[in-house]
Amino acid sequence: MKILLASFFALPSIGGLWTYVQQLKQYLERMGHDVDVFAHHPEKRSYYMFHQTNDFDIKKAKTQVSPVFSPAYYQVDSLSDPKIADMELQRCIYEAAALHLGVTEYDIIHTQDIISTMAIARVKRKETPLIATIHGCYTVEILENGVISSKDSPHWTYSSLLEYYGVTASDVTIVPSQWMKNLLVQQFNVPSHYMKVIPNGMDIERFLKEMESADEFVSPLDKKIIACVARLHKLKGHHHLLEALARLKNERTDWVCWIIGAGSLQKDLERQSQDLQLEEHVMFLGARNDVAALLKKVDICTLPSLQENCPYSVMEAQVAGKPIVASAVGGITEMVQHEITGLLSPPGQEEPLYLNLKRVMEEETLRHQIADNAKEWGQKQWSLEMMMKRTLAVYEKALQKKHKGGKRFELQPKK
Missing domain, CATH: 3.40.50.2000 (Glycogen Phosphorylase B;)
Known part of the structure; x- marks a missing residue:
């Protein structure tokens, strides 16, 4: 099978996101699957697929899209915050990059954040299962960093909607802790049945x-x-x-x-x-x-x-x-x-x-x-085997639902 691991953020990177993606990729490849990674390039100039030589130039895309995109957003009072307009522009460019680099070619897509999940849900093939893992609360993080001025601001409302739709746009969203699930339910009104708790694992x-x-x-x-x-x-x-x-x-x-x-x-x-x-x-x-x-x-x-x-x-x-x-x-x-x-x-x-x-x-x-x-x-x-067993069960269930039981996902690694 062809499996895509996708992130809105830069990869490779320092931190748990890259550790998770690396482990997932290596494990799935040992099982015999073709695994690609789609992410922001570490130099921040483009989006790219790890296995491809070409990429998607962000600056060029902004130059082409901004003259049409930005005025439309500023006509709506609630969207007139420049940070909101910029985030929407980035999301749309990510969607375009995903299409340009071949997101429709994969049997399973596993996103790693709310933004990539929302974007890819809009451009993938309907029959392709979309699994998401949420590694942290984007909205709370940018509030703590001062990007959002207060919970009364339009930016908080907008980002809260991103949080909601980023979790519910997938077929199943994996969260590594019960705390994360509770936070999304209580602060962002995400229905609990969208999420499955699977703790991280390590080799x-x-x-x-x-x-x-x-x-x-x-x-x-x-x-x-x-x-x-x-x-x-x-x-x-x-x-x-x-x-x-x-x-x-x-x-x-x-x-x-x-x-x-x-x-x-x-x-x-x-x-x-x-x-x-x-x-x-x-x-x-x-x-x-x-x-x-x-x-x-x-x-x-x-x-x-x-x-x-x-x-x-x-x-x-x-x-x-x-x-x-x-x-x-x-x-x-x-x-x-x-x-x-x-x-x-x-x-x-x-x-x-x-x-x-x-x-x-x-x-x-x-x-x-x-x-x-x-x-x-x-x-x-913290067994990696346990994490992968649970994750693969999510893959299999999503595939069977999409294909009405006609497609089977091999759960055991090849010897």
Whole structure:
């Protein structure tokens, strides 16, 4: 079968979206399927298919479409916000790119966000099943980032409608956490029957092998290593972590913190670290492809996020047998049980985060018990095989519904 994995956002990228797409692609290819990826190019100039040499130039498309498109939107008061008009223009260009690059050639399409789902639902063949996975709440994220001024604004209303139609435009929408499902039902009035909860999975055997790989970092003597694995984005809460670490430094200095990840906030965070006089304690390691090997050397993992769904960094910490100090936010509360498989604190609050970091460093018995519990839980819970079995069942059901039972999807990988 020909299967298309589609994202409105750039791929490859840093973060869980790319991890999910990579794992899905590799697994389906091992089963013998042809898998393509359609996404925004990382250089942001075009949309492209991974397997094709040609792409779809965004600037050229905007030049052709904007003179006709924009005036029509500005004639409607509720759509006169430039951000709304621009988002609609981007969505239409994405639709055109999908058609131009051959979206109608696939047997199954699996989108990765609300925008690609809405767009592709409009241009795919009617008989092609459309599955979506929603990795985060786009509307809440842009509100937190200040793109939406308030929940009373036309932009919030518009984006809420995007959220609703982006979930309901597919045949089935997968969400990785019950929190995500509840949020979409309660805040955006999405009927619950449109969604199926399938937690993320990971290739545990491969990850454990990668933990044994060599890397160039030498563990500091007589110091605990704290690691935060996350892209450098406002919603990941690094600025709160640095404030908590400054308080920890006043109590003890036998630690270092590795900030693993890249993003637009790096310079701001480096400046904050200097202002807090943390240069000897905090290292910015950037984007890494040897996270598993680094985690072997780590004593404590932390994720101080302000919003999360089902983060791979928590999954990886648990599989690696590391105690996790995280925010009690979103899907994390389904992944971490306080004082059993980790320590949780309210999001955005630096004092409780500092106290949990201090506690897990001071209480050795607790630290080891949490690590052991997390490892046992993680290696059972985060099986890639289980995630794929559930995902393939969704594919099969959607195919049978579209083709009235006439088409069968092979569930087991080829040996």
